Amino acid sequence: MPAYALEIIVFSLGLVLLLVDAFAKLEDKRSLAWLGMLGLVVVFGLLFKVEPRAADDANVFWRFYSDSRMSLFFKGIAILSTILVLAMAIDYRGLIEKFTAPAEKKAHPQAGLGEFFALPVFACAGLMCMASATNLVSIFVSLEAVTITFYVMVAYMRRNVGSLEAGVKYLILGALSTGFLVYGFAWLYGITGSMDLAEIGAALKSGDVSPTAALFAFSLILVALGFKVGAVPFQMWIPDVYQGAPTPITAFLSVGSKAAGFIVLLRLSAVFLGSEAVAGQVAMAFAVVAGLTLIVGNLTAIPQSNFKRLLAYSSIAHAGFLLTALAAAPRKLEAGQLSSATVVAFYLGAYLLMTLLAFLVVGLVRVHRDSEEIEAYRGLGKSSPFLALALLIAMASLAGVPLTAGFFGKFFVFQLAIQGGHWWLVTLAAIGAGAGFYYYLKVVAAMYWDDPTGAAAKAAAIPVSALTRAAVVTLIVLIVIAGFAPRMILGLIG
Amino acid sequence: MQQEFIPVLIQIVIATGFAVATLIASVLLGKRAKRNQMKDSAYECGMLPIGEGQARFSVKFYLVAMLFVLFDIEVVFLYPWAVSFKRLAVDGGQLVVFFSALSFIVILFVAYLYALRKGALEWKD
Numbered sequence: 357m358p359a360y361a362l363e364i365i366v367f368s369l370g371l372v373l374l375l376v377d378a379f380a381k382l383e384d385k386r387s388l389a390w391l392g393m394l395g396l397v398v399v400f401g402l403l404f405k406v407e408p409r410a411a412d413d414a415n416v417f418w419r420f421y422s423d424s425r426m427s428l429f430f431k432g433i434a435i436l437s438t439i440l441v442l443a444m445a446i447d448y449r450g451l452i453e454k455f456t457a458p459a460e461k462k463a464h465p466q467a468g469l470g471e472f473f474a475l476p477v478f479a480c481a482g483l484m485c486m487a488s489a490t491n492l493v494s495i496f497v498s499l500e501a502v503t504i505t506f507y508v509m510v511a512y513m514r515r516n517v518g519s520l521e522a523g524v525k526y527l528i529l530g531a532l533s534t535g536f537l538v539y540g541f542a543w544l545y546g547i548t549g550s551m552d553l554a555e556i557g558a559a560l561k562s563g564d565v566s567p568t569a570a571l572f573a574f575s576l577i578l579v580a581l582g583f584k585v586g587a588v589p590f591q592m593w594i595p596d597v598y599q600g601a602p603t604p605i606t607a608f609l610s611v612g613s614k615a616a617g618f619i620v621l622l623r624l625s626a627v628f629l630g631s632e633a634v635a636g637q638v639a640m641a642f643a644v645v646a647g648l649t650l651i652v653g654n655l656t657a658i659p660q661s662n663f664k665r666l667l668a669y670s671s672i673a674h675a676g677f678l679l680t681a682l683a684a685a686p687r688k689l690e691a692g693q694l695s696s697a698t699v700v701a702f703y704l705g706a707y708l709l710m711t712l713l714a715f716l717v718v719g720l721v722r723v724h725r726d727s728e729e730i731e732a733y734r735g736l737g738k739s740s741p742f743l744a745l746a747l748l749i750a751m752a753s754l755a756g757v758p759l760t761a762g763f764f765g766k767f768f769v770f771q772l773a774i775q776g777g778h779w780w781l782v783t784l785a786a787i788g789a790g791a792g793f794y795y796y797l798k799v800v801a802a803m804y805w806d807d808p809t810g811a812a813a814k815a816a817a818i819p820v821s822a823l824t825r826a827a828v829v830t831l832i833v834l835i836v837i838a839g840f841a842p843r844m845i846l847g848l849i850g
Numbered sequence: 851m852q853q854e855f856i857p858v859l860i861q862i863v864i865a866t867g868f869a870v871a872t873l874i875a876s877v878l879l880g881k882r883a884k885r886n887q888m889k890d891s892a893y894e895c896g897m898l899p900i901g902e903g904q905a906r907f908s909v910k911f912y913l914v915a916m917l918f919v920l921f922d923i924e925v926v927f928l929y930p931w932a933v934s935f936k937r938l939a940v941d942g943g944q945l946v947v948f949f950s951a952l953s954f955i956v957i958l959f960v961a962y963l964y965a966l967r968k969g970a971l972e973w974k975d
Contacts, residue, residue, distance in 0.1 A: 371957065371960050374960070374964050375960060375963065375964065378963070378964045378967035378968055379967060415946075416941050
């Protein structure tokens with residue numbers, strides 16, 4: 357089957373979930389999540405059955421769509437993270453029910469729950485379309501499909517002030533950044549006369565285009581995508597939105613939304629970096645933003661005492677590493693050298709695994725201990741050794757300890773930056789990685805060495821459902837495999 | 851440079867200068883007014899202010915407005931599609947063009963069913 361059939365299936369799956377929720381009188385709406393996960397697992401399997409486009413296939417559709425190995429890899433990331441988010445959402449449903457309960461007495465207690473399982477599926481369809489988009493129009497439409505779904509999901513706990521605040525902040529800043537993006541696209545169309553990335557690239561390369569106008573378009577696009585990926589100085593919304601949103605959605609936001617931003621950034625930066633006239637300045641702009649993001653993200657993460665906020669700053673810090681890979685993009689690939697697209701894809705894959713693992717534990721602790729402060733994790737090593745081990749591995753991988761996925765993610769970025777001779781970026785990245793060790797391992801220290809205080813001292817072990825256990829074990833195994841044999845993952849990227 | 855814009859510049863300077871000068875003059879020359887609750891209240895001739903400035907009203911209005919915009923846009927999209935049907939069909943074939951619009955309508959129809967079933971159009975409370 358052709359690659360685009362997958363998006364059609366995922367999108368139809370979302371519609372089916374909505375209709376089942378509306379028309380079937382479900383006693384327990386968890387079955388919707390199971391249905392969604394089942395469907396996505398099937399689609400994940402179909403991903404390996406995709407037939408490449410036939411050479412004589414002249415359908416106009418291919419002007420908007422690519423089915424390269426890279427885009428299939430990103431589709432895999434989208435599907436895998438959605439499955440895990442749905443698994444997390446099942447554990448988190450108690451809080452969702454509490455904060456969306458209808459005012460009427462005789463209403464179904466889970467009346468507000470159904471859409472919470474359907475919306476991630478729509479976001480997944482959007483992410484998958486984006487992974488293949490090669491045209492400004494299809495990029496924009498799929499990016500908005502993802503972002504608008506996220507607006508709803510972030511503000512989902514509508515009787516919780518924090519969630520509402522997060523929703524409003526995300527909506528306003530997201531809409532603003534979309535405005536920048538459209539303006540940038542309009543300039544790009546204006547100076548090249550095309551919406552197609554390949555044609556835009558050719559026009560920029562030919563040198564007929566004014567470099568000033570091209571750089572202006574680029575800076576507008578950089579501002580907009582900087583918002584999406586959380587690059588400094590456009591990172592202001594991240595801590596508040598991450599803290600306020602329901603935890604499964606925070607996880608989805610930090611993985612899905614970031615991956616989306618970087619897919620678009622990769623595609624568009626390749627267009628600009630291909631042109632001699634502007635490549636130097638574009639790489640410079642990336643380097644400046646990357647350096648700032650590395651420093652601000654890592655250093656502001658140090659004093660955080662709320663775990664979700666810590667992970668928010670950590671997500672900014674990781675955006676810094678990813679941007680470093682973009683800034684150090686080699687002009688000409690030598691034999692055996694990894695392209696910056698490959699490095700970014702690998703890093704995002706690793707980031708998906710470790711972030712989702714961390715958020716799985718955060719969600720469970722939030723539900724059972726009613727807290728997101730790092731203090732609540734004291735003594736977790738004794739009371740829930742399994743979850744503590746999972747969090748230990750997630751933190752080690754986020755910090756970049758060898759033999760984990762995160763290590764090779766950072767390693768490839770450093771390799772790229774050193775090969776390109778970006779010494780000051782290497783220095784900043786090294787400082788950032790060092791700071792990372794401190795604040796990630798702070799959580800580990802709290803779990804294993806600090807004595808619990810207050811309510812946490814008497815707290816019993818956190819019950820872990822079979823589904824969560826399976827998800828945690830899968831993630832741990834994948835992190836370790838990617839840490840031992842990164843070539844396997846690189847082979848998937850192509 | 852662009853000499854013809856100098857009058858505009860002068861106009862801007864004079865306008866801003868006049869506004870700033872008047873404000874400064876009124877601060878310097880005028881007496882500081884005493885503040886009290888009566889003076890701070892909004893001046894409306896006749897009526898005393900009653901209730902909130904922004905009245906709350908039912909969220910159902912938003913729902914209906916949103917649904918209206920959605921289906922309105924659907925129709926708006928169908929017009930250019932119908933007008934350029936023949937040209938699109940040359941590129942992609944009639945069936946493709948027809949079914950792509952049909953799938954769009956089907957999606958919105960599903961959305962309509964969903965909204966109907968969820969009680970978005972019910973006004974009894």
